[in-house]
Amino acid sequence: MKSISIIKIGGKVINDAAKLSEALDSFCKIPGGKILIHGGGSEASSMAKKMDVPVTMIEGRRITDDAMLEIVTMIYAGKVNKNIVAQLQARNCNALGLSGADGNTIESVRRPVKEIDYGNVGDVKNVNGVAIANLLKGGFVPVFCALTHDGKGNMLNTNADTIASEIAKTLAKSYQVKLCYTFELKGVLQNFEDKNSVIPLIKGDEFQDMKAQKVVNEGMIPKIHNALEASKNGVQKVFICQYSNMNQAETGTQLCYQ
Numbered sequence: 599m600k601s602i603s604i605i606k607i608g609g610k611v612i613n614d615a616a617k618l619s620e621a622l623d624s625f626c627k628i629p630g631g632k633i634l635i636h637g638g639g640s641e642a643s644s645m646a647k648k649m650d651v652p653v654t655m656i657e658g659r660r661i662t663d664d665a666m667l668e669i670v671t672m673i674y675a676g677k678v679n680k681n682i683v684a685q686l687q688a689r690n691c692n693a694l695g696l697s698g699a700d701g702n703t704i705e706s707v708r709r710p711v712k713e714i715d716y717g718n719v720g721d722v723k724n725v726n727g728v729a730i731a732n733l734l735k736g737g738f739v740p741v742f743c744a745l746t747h748d749g750k751g752n753m754l755n756t757n758a759d760t761i762a763s764e765i766a767k768t769l770a771k772s773y774q775v776k777l778c779y780t781f782e783l784k785g786v787l788q789n790f791e792d793k794n795s796v797i798p799l800i801k802g803d804e805f806q807d808m809k810a811q812k813v814v815n816e817g818m819i820p821k822i823h824n825a826l827e828a829s830k831n832g833v834q835k836v837f838i839c840q841y842s843n844m845n846q847a848e849t850g851t852q853l854c855y856q
């Protein structure tokens with residue numbers, strides 16, 4: 599089985615030109631087939647504020663009404679995705695920018711309304727592993743933004759961590775996959791005040807306790823959930839690590855379902 603690396607870069611890295619440049623340098627050093635997934639949530643929020651569109655987040659997920667969908671489509675598929683693709687091309691990395699609509703790579707369903715109406719938010723229904731594998735075979739480096747489509751002509755907003763996990767789960771059927779969530783810190787911290795207190799390994803059955811003891815908060819909770827889901831579904835190696843370390847063998851926090 600061939601190996602492939604799937605890397606997600608977080609919002610605080612994308613917003614800082616020097617950090618983004620370092621992250622892309624590190625990404626380019628990864629040998630073999632690779633895929634990049636990026637967020638850009640804070641950039642979308644800044645644009646919404648400039649345009650007087652209210653920003654509402656619930657447990658790290660954005661309520662995406664029609665005005666917000668226009669903004670996230672412009673920012674994720676446009677500004678952020680094309681900027682990253684151009685910067686990778688400048689490094690001789692043949693990046694190809696994609697949303698889930700492109701090549702029908704990721705189809706989703708609008709999230710059903712239960713207690714909360716998230717609006718134009720999509721839950722992933724199908725990842726087109728064949729299309730993505732063909733791009734990899736063609737020598738392209740796919741760069742996905744945080745948008746999917748419903749197959750009926752509508753774009754939907756989907757969390758970038760979830761997109762990374764869903765692509766990894768699908769490709770794990772035909773590749774040995776290493777999935778790496780990169781962000782500004784060295785890994786998941788035992789004590790948030792001590793930036794060196796990286797937890798080397800988190801197992802599935804430890805996560806509930808960590809949440810209860812508030813070792814992890816905010817966006818880290820859905821990130822660990824997505825990471826453990828990937829491990830549970832055949833993704834061989836799953837890490838949460840610093841953006842500058844993504845090309846180094848195994849740093850940060852490893853996540854293992856069992």
Ligand SMILES: Nc1ncnc2c1ncn2[C@@H]1O[C@H](COP(=O)(O)OP(=O)(O)O)[C@@H](O)[C@H]1O
Nearest residue numbers: 608609610781785786787813814815816817818
């Ligand atoms: N124990 C922890 N260790 C590391 N980060 C944590 C922890 N608990 C909460 N966090 C927060 O989780 C954030 C990462 O999640 P998120 O904001 O969704 O980032 P991203 O945009 O990279 O996906 C970190 O910036 C940090 O503030």
Ligand SMILES: CC(=O)N[C@@H](CCC(=O)OP(=O)(O)O)C(=O)O
Nearest residue numbers: 609637638639659660744757758
């Ligand atoms: C539905 C939903 O919440 N989508 C996210 C997609 C962007 C994202 O995931 O960005 P980060 O990785 O930078 O957080 C949002 O709009 O904020």
